[in-house]
Amino acid sequence: MNYRIGIKTQNPKECLIQFGHIKSSALAGQLIQKKVVWKQGNKKLVGKIAGVHGKNGVVKVKFQKGLPGQALGTTVELVS
Numbered sequence: 001m002n003y004r005i006g007i008k009t010q011n012p013k014e015c016l017i018q019f020g021h022i023k024s025s026a027l028a029g030q031l032i033q034k035k036v037v038w039k040q041g042n043k044k045l046v047g048k049i050a051g052v053h054g055k056n057g058v059v060k061v062k063f064q065k066g067l068p069g070q071a072l073g074t075t076v077e078l079v080s
Helices: 025-029
Strands: 002-005 010-018 035-040 043-053 058-063 077-079
Touching: 010 043, 025 043
Parallel strands: none
Antiparallel strands: 002 010, 010 058, 035 043, 035 077, 043 058
16 A cells, blocks of 8 residues: 655555455454565565554554565565
């Protein structure tokens, strides 16, 4: 979806992601501590789901390195 942002800041290491089959915060809460992989070509960035954001099934994902702008709006893979 997008980076996690504040009023005057933007944190590229934390992203908000919504999965198509998750529609509630209760289902999203079951995904906490699972890993997410974003792939593009030979690049591969791994992040960990840190928590729930809101009530509609959006989760916060923390990555070791910041995600590039090309990653916004693309798909990610959920790994155990």
